[in-house]
Amino acid sequence: MRTTRVFTAVAAAGLLALTGCGDGGGATGGSGPGGIKPPKIDKLASLGAGEGQVNIVAWAGYVENGSTDPKVDWVTGFEKETGCKVNVKVAGTSDEMVTLMKTGDYDVVSASGDASLRLIYGGEVAPVNTDLVANYKDVFDGLKLKQWNSVDGVAYGIPHGRGANVLMYRTDKVTPAPTSWSAVFDPNSPYKGKVTAYDSPIYLADAALYLMKHQPELGIKNPYALDDKQFAAAVDLLKKQNELIGEYWSDYTKEVQAFKSGNSVVGTAWQVIVNLAKADGAPVEAVLPSEGATGWSDTWMISAKAKHPNCGYLWMNHIIDPAANGAVAEWFGEAPANKLACDKTADKNHCTTFHAADEAYFDQVWFWSTPVEQCLDGRTDVKCKDYAAWTQAWTTIKG
Amino acid sequence: MTALSTVDRPAGDDTIAARGPVRRLSSWLHRHRGARLAGLLSAPLLWLLVAYLGSLAVLFVSALWTVNSFTGDLVRQPTFANFRTILTEEVYRTVTLRSLGVAAAVTVIDVLIALPMAFFMAKVASPRSRRLLVIAILTPLWASYLVKAYAWRVMLANDGPVDWLFGGAGNGPGYGLLATVLVLSYLWLPYMILPIYAGLERLPDSLLEASADLGARGGRTVRSVVLPMIVPSVIAGSIFTFSLSLGDYITVQIVGGKTQLIGNLVYANIGAANNLPFSAALATIPVLIMVGYLVAVRRSGALEEL
Amino acid sequence: MSEPAIRLTGLRKSFDAVEAVAGVDLDIADGEFFSMLGPSGSGKTTVLRMIAGFELPTAGTVTLAGRDVTRLAPFDRDVNTVFQDYALFPHMTVQQNVEYGLRVRKVARAERRERAAAALRAVRLEGYGERRPGALSGGQRQRVALARALVNRPAVLLLDEPFGALDLKLREEMQVELKAIQREVGITFVFVTHDQQEALTMSDRVAVFKQGRIEQVDTPAEVYERPATPFVAGFVGTSNLFEGETARAVLGREGVFSVRPEKIRLGGAPASTEEISAAGQVVEVIYAGAATRFVVDLDAGPRVVAMQQNQQTSPADVAALRGKPIRLTWRAEHVVAVPVNPR
Structure with a gap:
């Protein structure tokens, strides 16, 4: 029990320090002042021989060995080449990932921004010696040493890829084409009953982002750091939005179908959903609205207790290898981390479609982070609402 | 004859006893009724204790814990915080009432559909078509629940078949509470028809004839004889439809639009929020409702006639 | 001579390919105790069910007191039936069972009470009104069924092997009792049985059935002493x-x-x-x-x-x-x- 509390304090303090200087689209990162550091864990000095296997915790679709689709396989080759047999455990949520990594049974994890810092400050993951990851040099600079994958200039992970939650709409039903999230938040929206939203507490950040631009008097600086008043405003906005909602989505096939049938005509989506809907013949387009957007950026991290560190490093190098990174980015529908991956994708426009090199695009994106009591935007005079509060509020919003 | 058999029996017994350990064991079991019972019941009882009561106990205990919101660790200090939240936050009351309403509506709709169907099957149809009807009602149970729910999602889609039934795009119920009730009624209908059908089959035809013979027309017979007699069957069916509806979270996700029921809250708190204790606390609501329902049913005496 | 209580003309009934009743013509006089005797499957019960209205004839007519009721539903016929399995409503008390027909016909509560009490008295079941059929013996159930039918004062009472489930002693008692009741109420009884002894002892007249046809209709003595066919000679005694x-x-x-x-x-x-x-x-x-x-x-x-x-x-x-x-x-x-x- 005591260790938990210490970790919390340490983590919170570290977060303060880290995010103190973040002002823009959440893409700033790196070192900050402040003496509190994550537990001291040495990074691997040199690469040895593979241990014969590696245990991975990953999002669905990140570790594919051809069993889902024979054409989708970037694991078999790796196993042959390195002799590291890949054992994968698919996690459904960031929370599940954190829980699994705590067991110490896993070597590598693909952590999103709302899990990575908890792993770093919890001492679950070790710093990464990027010199031992040959492909690291080809990673977009916009992804290196960011607040969610590094502390004080020390890399704690290898960037995997990123994407934004965009605004998708039916071109035949929504005119003029929307340029602002007000399309889904305006109480007088003509699309009442046909608006959709992501079914997760983290969607509160979308409302906060909207308020950040439209109600500056609330003083929201970071959509993941909301004090009581700001939080209440965001909740209120979403409760009003609930009147407009036809359905919330968490299953992307469901959203594709809803847009195709016209049950939903406007709402938040992932790029992969936009592409699938288009491929399905739905007349849809997507924009990054003027307010910017929320999004995700995932990081491969290695466990501090890894039993197979060498195979873990080999995997981290392999997954951002241009071919593998391009394949996984295409399969999942996101921007790859490796610039060279853009030449390896089957669809030559993939990197353009997903704005892989478009830093200006990602400057507008607030990557998912876990809201904690100690405000992520650096305020110390107030307490912010933590994720548990977000979860309960989300229930209330849906009513 | 009698004389012969009395002479025969002891001799036969001896040869049986001499025949080997299996025979010896079975004859020992034959003499020891308690041991026989224990052997028969220990496995199911163990199952009941460990798998069923055990998991229920864990559910209630874990409902008293909390979760550290940053690290996701369980805090194993008993507190009623979860229950306090559930009781004080209005949204949980709203959702509970909505879930109850859905379960009740589904049950009523299923009873209304099942009664005439089951009656037709049990009392009107020829034996041949009766078999076909039973098969027709059972076949949907072979299809996956998810497939059926998604099929309804397509049917209820904007401009889909249901919309056309109502005269064009957007005229149907669309996704939402109504669609949830509709689809759940469809999904659980066999669980209502089958017990009522079984109950009606047990109901002797002569009772219906006696009622008609005494001057009662069809409606009167149904009201005074059929319905009172199949109340236990209807209650058995309603336990299925009610509890299945009360616990559902998938159908409502697929066709419920933005509707949330207790099941969704339980699922969301395990899945998205990793808050098992709060889920457990929420899950006690349907458990308590069902216990209350069963107690009420027991009071009414309907269970004794099952 | 007035109209017969029951007149059957050219009555036939087929179930799929099987002809259960193959042409029956019969007059049953008012106030008669009439038995239909025959082995199982001889069509006697089917005839009874056509008189009650549970089965519609394939051909022929059923006339009750001069009124053609062939196509009428059971509830529109002035007959009542005592079923082989008694068919008492298990969820009702004895009193409610007996009152059922009166309640359906909207007889006033006070009269209902009185007539039900009288009917229960007639079958010697006073004081059993609050019991449920499940708590009664076979003979008692039998008498409740009788009371439930008689309380409606039908023109004709149909009895379908009413003593089939009783043991011999009780059966003989009930035979005597039933005969006494019939004499008392004076209505037409049509009694179906496969027991020739029962038919002979109770009836004014007996019809012997074989394969959907009537072999002989006459008084018990005539049927016994002068069987009209070898079958009757063999079946009766x-x-x-x-x-x-x-x-x-x-x-x-x-x-x-x-x-x-x-x-x-x-x-x-x-x-x-x-x-x-x-x-x-x-x-x-x-x-x-x-x-x-x-x-x-x-x-x-x-x-x-x-x-x-x-x-x-x-x-x-x-x-x-x-x-x-x-x-x-x-x-x-x-x-x-x-x-x-x-x-």
Whole structure:
């Protein structure tokens, strides 16, 4: 029990320090002042021989060995080449990932921004010696040493890829084409009953982002750091939005179908959903609205207790290898981390479609982070609402 | 004859006893009724204790814990915080009432559909078509629940078949509470028809004839004889439809639009929020409702006639 | 003469390919205790069910007191039925069961009470009103069923093997009781049974059914003494049938003849004009309490059964006769000619 509390304090303090200087689209990162550091864990000095296997915790679709689709396989080759047999455990949520990594049974994890810092400050993951990851040099600079994958200039992970939650709409039903999230938040929206939203507490950040631009008097600086008043405003906005909602989505096939049938005509989506809907013949387009957007950026991290560190490093190098990174980015529908991956994708426009090199695009994106009591935007005079509060509020919003 | 058999029996017994350990064991079991019972019941009882009561106990205990919101660790200090939240936050009351309403509506709709169907099957149809009807009602149970729910999602889609039934795009119920009730009624209908059908089959035809013979027309017979007699069957069916509806979270996700029921809250708190204790606390609501329902049913005496 | 209580004309009923009732014409007089007797599957119950309205005839008509009710539903006919399984409503008390018909017909509460009480009194079940059928014995249930039917004061009461489930003693008691009740209420009773003893003891008239047709309709005495067909002779009581060769050999006559076992005496003088006698050998002696049955193989061929009251003989005496030669004697007037082709 005591260790938990210490970790919390340490983590919170570290977060303060880290995010103190973040002002823009959440893409700033790196070192900050402040003496509190994550537990001291040495990074691997040199690469040895593979241990014969590696245990991975990953999002669905990140570790594919051809069993889902024979054409989708970037694991078999790796196993042959390195002799590291890949054992994968698919996690459904960031929370599940954190829980699994705590067991110490896993070597590598693909952590999103709302899990990575908890792993770093919890001492679950070790710093990464990027010199031992040959492909690291080809990673977009916009992804290196960011607040969610590094502390004080020390890399704690290898960037995997990123994407934004965009605004998708039916071109035949929504005119003029929307340029602002007000399309889904305006109480007088003509699309009442046909608006959709992501079914997760983290969607509160979308409302906060909207308020950040439209109600500056609330003083929201970071959509993941909301004090009581700001939080209440965001909740209120979403409760009003609930009147407009036809359905919330968490299953992307469901959203594709809803847009195709016209049950939903406007709402938040992932790029992969936009592409699938288009491929399905739905007349849809997507924009990054003027307010910017929320999004995700995932990081491969290695466990501090890894039993197979060498195979873990080999995997981290392999997954951002241009071919593998391009394949996984295409399969999942996101921007790859490796610039060279853009030449390896089957669809030559993939990197353009997903704005892989478009830093200006990602400057507008607030990557998912876990809201904690100690405000992520650096305020110390107030307490912010933590994720548990977000979860309960989300229930209330849906009513 | 009698004389012969009395002479025969002891001799036969001896040869049986001499025949080997299996025979010896079975004859020992034959003499020891308690041991026989224990052997028969220990496995199911163990199952009941460990798998069923055990998991229920864990559910209630874990409902008293909390979760550290940053690290996701369980805090194993008993507190009623979860229950306090559930009781004080209005949204949980709203959702509970909505879930109850859905379960009740589904049950009523299923009873209304099942009664005439089951009656037709049990009392009107020829034996041949009766078999076909039973098969027709059972076949949907072979299809996956998810497939059926998604099929309804397509049917209820904007401009889909249901919309056309109502005269064009957007005229149907669309996704939402109504669609949830509709689809759940469809999904659980066999669980209502089958017990009522079984109950009606047990109901002797002569009772219906006696009622008609005494001057009662069809409606009167149904009201005074059929319905009172199949109340236990209807209650058995309603336990299925009610509890299945009360616990559902998938159908409502697929066709419920933005509707949330207790099941969704339980699922969301395990899945998205990793808050098992709060889920457990929420899950006690349907458990308590069902216990209350069963107690009420027991009071009414309907269970004794099952 | 007034209209008969029940008139059946050309009544037929087929179930798929099977003809259960193959043309029945019958008049049942008002106030008559009428039995329909026959083996199972002979169509007697189907006829009863067509009178009640549970089955619609394939052809023919049912007329109740001059009114054609062939196509009317059971609830539109002035008849009530006592079912073989009693068909009491298990969820109602005895009182509610008995009142059911009155309640359905919207008889006022006070009158309902009074008539139900009277009906229960008539079947000797006062004080049982609050019980449920499940708490009653078979005989009591039987009487509730009777009360439930009688309370409606129907013109005709139909009884479908009402004593089938009762043991012999209770059955005999109920037979007496039912007959008394019928005399008291004076309405027409149509009684279906496969028990010839029951039919003979209770009825004013009996119809004997075979394969969907009526073989004979007459008073019990006539049916017993003068069976109209070999089937009736065999089904109602035991009969010794003589036909063809044996008829010629034993009786010296041409045709089919029946002699009842109790008419045959053991011993006796050789044949005369008034008496017929035949020699044979006792094959089996069956002691049956009040009487003993002798199975005798006549020298002339046929095997016959003779019955003797155990008035003076002891079981040992009669048992000693087994295997012995014997002479049988009966009066010529007890030889009944049975028409071979009736109707």
